[in-house]
Amino acid sequence: MARLLAILLPILLLLGCESTPTHGGTLRTKQVRTIVSLSPSTTEILSLYFPGIKIVGRTASCDYPDTVKAIPVMAGVKPDYEAIARVRPDLVIYDADLYNSADIEKLRQLKIETYAFRAKSLDGFIEELYKLASKLGGETEISELIDRIMVDKIGNNSDSATKRRVMVVLGGPGEHMVAGTKSLQADMIRWAGFEPVGPEADKFVPANIESILAMKPDAFVVAGDPKFILEDPRLKALPAIAKKRVAEINDQSLILRAGGRVDVLLQNLRPAVEGLFVGR
Numbered sequence: 001m002a003r004l005l006a007i008l009l010p011i012l013l014l015l016g017c018e019s020t021p022t023h024g025g026t027l028r029t030k031q032v033r034t035i036v037s038l039s040p041s042t043t044e045i046l047s048l049y050f051p052g053i054k055i056v057g058r059t060a061s062c063d064y065p066d067t068v069k070a071i072p073v074m075a076g077v078k079p080d081y082e083a084i085a086r087v088r089p090d091l092v093i094y095d096a097d098l099y100n101s102a103d104i105e106k107l108r109q110l111k112i113e114t115y116a117f118r119a120k121s122l123d124g125f126i127e128e129l130y131k132l133a134s135k136l137g138g139e140t141e142i143s144e145l146i147d148r149i150m151v152d153k154i155g156n157n158s159d160s161a162t163k164r165r166v167m168v169v170l171g172g173p174g175e176h177m178v179a180g181t182k183s184l185q186a187d188m189i190r191w192a193g194f195e196p197v198g199p200e201a202d203k204f205v206p207a208n209i210e211s212i213l214a215m216k217p218d219a220f221v222v223a224g225d226p227k228f229i230l231e232d233p234r235l236k237a238l239p240a241i242a243k244k245r246v247a248e249i250n251d252q253s254l255i256l257r258a259g260g261r262v263d264v265l266l267q268n269l270r271p272a273v274e275g276l277f278v279g280r
Contacts, residue, residue, distance in 0.1 A: 176206070
C-alpha cells in the first residue's frame with residue numbers, strides 16, 4: 001500500500017496543479033488561454049497586462065498597441081458569430097455599453113463563455129481590473145497599473161471652492177459632444193483635482209451652445225482637434241475661449257477608453273489643465 005501511494009502521489013499532485021490553478025487562495029475553475037475581445041478597452045488591457053493570454057479576435061476599432069492590428073477582426077457594429085464560432089475561444093469579453101443582451105445571447109447559444117467589462121467611474125474601473133485579474137491571472141501586473149492610477153487620485157484633497165471648472169468635449173465637426181458629469185471622463189477630471197461641468201449623463205451627449213455658455217467652464221479638455229471649439233464664433237464670449245484655455249488630447253482613444261493607458265492620461269491631465277492658466 002505504501003509503495004502504491006508513493007507512485008500515485010506525484011501523479012495526483014501533477015493533475016491537481018494542472019486543473020486547479022488558484023489566485024489569492026480562491027479556486028480558479030477554468031484556465032483561460034484564448035479570448036475574443038469585443039472592446040478596444042479590453043483589447044488594450046489584455047495586450048499590455050496579460051501576456052499569457054492569446055487574443056484570437058478583436059473589433060474593427062481595436063488599434064492599440066500596434067501588434068493587435070494583426071489579429072483577425074471579428075466584430076464591427078455587431079459580432080461576427082460565424083468567425084467567433086470557428087476559433088472557439090475560451091472566453092469572449094465585451095463592453096456592456098457596446099453590445100445589447102440579444103447580441104450576447106447569440107454567443108451563449110454557441111456555448112461560448114462571455115464576460116462583461118464595464119466602468120462608468122475610475123473606482124468602478126479599478127474594481128473591474130481586480131475582477132478580470134482574478135478570472136485570468138495576472139494580479140501582479142494589474143496591481144502595478146492600479147498603483148499608478150491611485151497615485152494620481154488627488155481630487156478629494158482639493159478645496160472644492162477653488163477647483164477649476166472643466167468641460168470635456170469630443171473634437172470634430174458638427175454638434176458639440178460634451179462628457180456628462182456621471183461619465184468616466186468626468187471622473188478623470190475629478191481625480192485630477194478639478195470640477196467637471198456638463199450635462200447630467202454617463203456618456204458624451206450633444207450640448208447646444210446656450211447650455212455650454214450657461215455652464216461657464218473655466219477650461220476645456222478636447223479629445224481630438226481643438227480648432228472646432230477655439231474657432232466657434234458663438235463661444236468667443238467665454239473667457240476660456242478668449243484666453244485659449246483649451247487642453248488638447250491628441251489621441252482621442254486615451255480619453256474615450258477605459259483601457260490600459262488610463263494611468264498615462266491621469267499623469268498628464270492635471271499639468272495640462274493647470275498650464276492653461278499660467279500667464280493668461
